Amino acid sequence: xxxxxxxxxxxxxxxxxxxxxxxxxxxxxxxxxxxxxxxxxxxxxxxxxxxxxxxxxxxxxxxxxxxxxxxxxxxxxxxxxxxxxxxxxxxxxxxxxxxxxxxxxxxxxxxx
Amino acid sequence: xxxxxxxxxxxxxxxxxxxxxxxxxxxxxxxxxxxxxxxxxxxxxxxxxxxxxxxxxxxxxxxxxxxxxxxxxxxxxxxxxxxxxxxxxxxxxxxxxxxxxxxxxxxxxxxxxxxxxxxxxxxxxxxxxxxxxxxxxxxxxxxxxxxxxxxxxxxxxxxxxxxxxxxxxxxxxxxxxxxxxxxxxxxxxxxxxxxxxxxxxxxxxxxxxxxxxxxxxxxxxxxxxxxxxxxxxxxxxxxxxxxxxxxxxxxxxxxxxxxxxxxxxxxxxxxxxxxxxxxxxxxxxxxxxxxxxxxxxxxxxxxxxxxxxxxxxxxxxxxxxxxxxxxxxxxxxxxxxxxxxxxxxxxxxxxxxxxxxxxxxxxxxxxxxxxxxxxxxxxxxxxxxxxxxxxxxxxxxxxxxxxxxxxxxxx
Numbered sequence: 001x002x003x004x005x006x007x008x009x010x011x012x013x014x015x016x017x018x019x020x021x022x023x024x025x026x027x028x029x030x031x032x033x034x035x036x037x038x039x040x041x042x043x044x045x046x047x048x049x050x051x052x053x054x055x056x057x058x059x060x061x062x063x064x065x066x067x068x069x070x071x072x073x074x075x076x077x078x079x080x081x082x083x084x085x086x087x088x089x090x091x092x093x094x095x096x097x098x099x100x101x102x103x104x105x106x107x108x109x110x111x112x
Numbered sequence: 113x114x115x116x117x118x119x120x121x122x123x124x125x126x127x128x129x130x131x132x133x134x135x136x137x138x139x140x141x142x143x144x145x146x147x148x149x150x151x152x153x154x155x156x157x158x159x160x161x162x163x164x165x166x167x168x169x170x171x172x173x174x175x176x177x178x179x180x181x182x183x184x185x186x187x188x189x190x191x192x193x194x195x196x197x198x199x200x201x202x203x204x205x206x207x208x209x210x211x212x213x214x215x216x217x218x219x220x221x222x223x224x225x226x227x228x229x230x231x232x233x234x235x236x237x238x239x240x241x242x243x244x245x246x247x248x249x250x251x252x253x254x255x256x257x258x259x260x261x262x263x264x265x266x267x268x269x270x271x272x273x274x275x276x277x278x279x280x281x282x283x284x285x286x287x288x289x290x291x292x293x294x295x296x297x298x299x300x301x302x303x304x305x306x307x308x309x310x311x312x313x314x315x316x317x318x319x320x321x322x323x324x325x326x327x328x329x330x331x332x333x334x335x336x337x338x339x340x341x342x343x344x345x346x347x348x349x350x351x352x353x354x355x356x357x358x359x360x361x362x363x364x365x366x367x368x369x370x371x372x373x374x375x376x377x378x379x380x381x382x383x384x385x386x387x388x389x390x391x392x393x394x395x396x397x398x399x400x401x402x403x404x405x406x407x408x409x410x411x412x413x414x415x416x417x418x419x420x421x422x423x424x425x426x427x428x429x430x431x432x433x434x435x436x437x438x439x440x441x442x443x444x445x446x447x448x449x450x451x452x453x454x455x456x457x458x459x460x461x462x463x464x465x466x467x468x469x470x471x472x473x474x475x476x477x478x479x480x481x482x483x484x485x486x487x488x489x490x491x492x493x494x495x496x497x498x499x500x501x502x503x504x505x506x507x508x509x510x511x512x513x514x515x516x517x518x519x520x521x522x523x
Contacts (some may be wrong), residue, residue: 047413047426048364054307100454
């Protein structure tokens with residue numbers, strides 16, 4: 001099992017969710033995060049003039065997939081979330097020790 | 113004179129309208145500070161509503177409107193509201209109960225002190241603010257109110273016109289704010305250009321809405337009678353607010369985009385500038401006064417930021433300079449055809465009125481800055497003006513008041 005953590009643009013959530021559903025993954029956890037990579041900050045206006053905010057709003061999509069599904073999931077997220085501009089985000093893949101489905105108590109791969 | 117029911121009803125309603133402006137200031141300022149300081153900013157206005165509301169009936173009204181002492185200060189004859197009752201005063205608002213005039217004036221004193229708090233948000237110690245407020249009301253507001261509005265006040269005798277408080281309220285608060293911010297020093301991170309992001313702009317817009325609504329009581333109520341003059345001041349007020357709001361929106365749009373923060377600021381600038389003029393100029397003069405207010409305040413705000421002065425919420429730029437422009441504009445656009453108690457201005461051939469207005473402006477600028485500086489120093493050496501660095505970093509909501517605006521992890 002691997003955990004996929006994808007930082008994506010806010011406006012790409014629907015596309016990413018649809019692509020993951022097509023790859024057979026219905027569940028995920030989404031959170032609002034802020035951060036920055038190489039992309040510059042956001043310039044906002046005050047009463048007069050403007051100020052810069054370094055951290056931009058992004059969404060973090062988390063889900064756990066079977067080892068053999070990692071390539072196709074990464075592919076699905078990448079193609080759905082890409083615009084080609086800076087700020088498209090990043091995806092991290094982490095090993096997962098175990099998982100438990102709370103309702104049934106099932107463990108391991110059966111739980112995901 | 114007998115009590116006039118219509119005048120009394122209008123003045124009591126106006127008092128309630130002006131009261132609502134102070135919670136308006138709380139929201140207007142509260143939305144412009146960072147999330148960790150929203151409550152402390154709101155608390156400043158509410159505490160002043162309570163504090164000045166008490167001080168005014170105890171002695172503030174008497175110092176401002178009591179029997180004149182050399183044109184400088186009122187006497188102690190109205191202390192604890194002695195002799196202020198259901199009968200009209202012989203000299204102020206002679207068609208309404210003296211109590212109605214007194215409470216109308218109370219609301220002005222309250223909002224003037226509350227306006228100053230925009231300069232000190234996110235760093236001033238709450239206890240020091242309370243002590244400063246008592247001193248400032250006593251030694252700055254009461255004398256200036258007496259000079260301009262008190263029977264026998266020396267600025268009134270000079271012939272400087274101030275219908276609803278351009279000098280007493282706005283210049284006074286704006287200049288004092290500048291002195292206070294100067295002594296207090298900038299917020300931590302201000303010099304390093306950390307973004308001081310407004311945490312709730314919808315709240316700012318709501319606050320500006322309450323201010324606009326309440327200002328009808330402030331300006332049209334200052335006619336002290338329900339009739340033609342109140343109506344004229346009402347229309348002038350709305351016209352100036354509209355003209356300034358629209359102008360600020362355009363300036364912001366020329367710069368980049370039309371912003372809510374910008375239009376809300378424009379509303380207040382227009383209302384400030386028409387305040388001294390409202391009952392002395394024809395309602396159409398609200399247009400040049402409002403447009404001028406937006407331009408003056410917009411560029412003063414830019415200047416303040418370029419100079420790196422952390423007068424945080426621009427009380428000087430909006431109230432000090434908007435009030436200065438308004439007081440000057442009163443000398444330009446005034447007409448006795450609107451108000452026989454007023455004077456003709458520059459446009460009607462009376463250049464002297466501009467000089468009288470300038471004298472009034474200069475006196476309040478100098479006195480407000482100097483007196484505030486001294487009072488502020490006094491508080492600084494005795495109890496300190498600022499919170500500690502760690503209290504400032506954590507935020508004043510938690511460090512000064514032990515609560516937070518948006519709490520709770522579980523929905």
